[in-house]
Amino acid sequence: MQISVSEPLSRAWERMRRMLFSPFDLGRWLVLGFSAWLAGLAGGGWGGNLGGNAIGRLDEGGDTASSLGELWNSVTTHIMWMPLILLGVLAALAIFIALLWVSSRAKLVFLDNVVHERAVIVEPWKRLGRLGDSLFWWRLGFTAVVVAVVLVVVALVILPVASSSLGDTLRGLSIASVALGIVSIAAIAVVALFTLLLLESFVIPVMYRFDLKTTAAWRSLLPWLKRYPGWFIVYALALLVAAVAFQVVVLVLCLFTCCIVLLPYVGTVILLPVWVLYRAFSVEFLAQLHPDFDLFEAAHAIPVEPAEASSP
Numbered sequence: 001m002q003i004s005v006s007e008p009l010s011r012a013w014e015r016m017r018r019m020l021f022s023p024f025d026l027g028r029w030l031v032l033g034f035s036a037w038l039a040g041l042a043g044g045g046w047g048g049n050l051g052g053n054a055i056g057r058l059d060e061g062g063d064t065a066s067s068l069g070e071l072w073n074s075v076t077t078h079i080m081w082m083p084l085i086l087l088g089v090l091a092a093l094a095i096f097i098a099l100l101w102v103s104s105r106a107k108l109v110f111l112d113n114v115v116h117e118r119a120v121i122v123e124p125w126k127r128l129g130r131l132g133d134s135l136f137w138w139r140l141g142f143t144a145v146v147v148a149v150v151l152v153v154v155a156l157v158i159l160p161v162a163s164s165s166l167g168d169t170l171r172g173l174s175i176a177s178v179a180l181g182i183v184s185i186a187a188i189a190v191v192a193l194f195t196l197l198l199l200e201s202f203v204i205p206v207m208y209r210f211d212l213k214t215t216a217a218w219r220s221l222l223p224w225l226k227r228y229p230g231w232f233i234v235y236a237l238a239l240l241v242a243a244v245a246f247q248v249v250v251l252v253l254c255l256f257t258c259c260i261v262l263l264p265y266v267g268t269v270i271l272l273p274v275w276v277l278y279r280a281f282s283v284e285f286l287a288q289l290h291p292d293f294d295l296f297e298a299a300h301a302i303p304v305e306p307a308e309a310s311s312p
Contacts, residue, residue: 003231005238008284015284015296016277019117031119032276033269038106040268040275042099042139043196100139105132107200111208114279115299131207138214139199146192150185157181197236198225201282209295224289235285239278246274 020029108128113119125132157177198221199214206217225232253261253270261267268275287294 003228003288005234005285008288009281011284012277012280015114015117015280016273019114019276020273028119029269029272031121032110032113033272034265035106035110035113035119035121036272036275037265037268039103039110041103041106042096043103097140100143101133101136104136104139105129107135107204108132108208110275111204111279111283111295114276115208115283115295128208131211131213134213135204135207142192142195146188149188153181153184153188194236197239198232201235201239202286205283205286205295206293209293209298228289242278 020032105125105128108131109121109124112124112128157180202221203214203217206212206220207214210217210220212220250261250271261270283295287296291297
């Protein structure tokens, strides 16, 4: 089986050009841009000096009793803010969950629009709602697991640092724990980002193609991940390079448009060719693994709306 990066990119470029510029339709851009904007809504601390002075004194080897007393006074001084802080955290969490739900459904809507080369919101939103809800619950669970693991690592770092004043022996442990914590969090971030990349690029198309829930789609993709691990890494590296180039383009556009490209929705519409190209590229790359993964061919076999046929 012949796998490459350049061929899927070339076919994706042609699909993007035909969909957005042959002919150019502002109404299509606005609707399609709206679905792309919704798909990207969810992705993208307090404490201040609470206890900072007391911990600093502990680190300086001051009197332990007085330092702990200062820490307690600091906590009681700030205790009045706790209900307000808790309310703010709950509000932020509720907003995040709502945006995660909307974006999970919208990801499938945007994919449906790109596959069928159209711009519709309401019909695919309803039709793909079950898959969107499955994606939402998976993403929410994954986020909770990642946050929990990071908090455990942070706790394991903080404890030796806080107790380092008890003796010079523990100072080495404190430094080692900080270094290990940084490495661990970096490793967690890389694994989490790579997992989300696979989810966005391949698992969602597999869900869409075979009407599978998220976990079942992962199981369908896993054998191919084991068979072609190198190519999936190459794909990720290619997107990393493209992301750096994309940030440079956004910076240049900001300089010449007074940062209008950063405005919500407006920026997505302006950069819509990039989002369509990426979505089509991931689908074209997936189609190389097996003909059953070819979403474009399946869409042409059973079209939702009339669209110009094209062989991938």
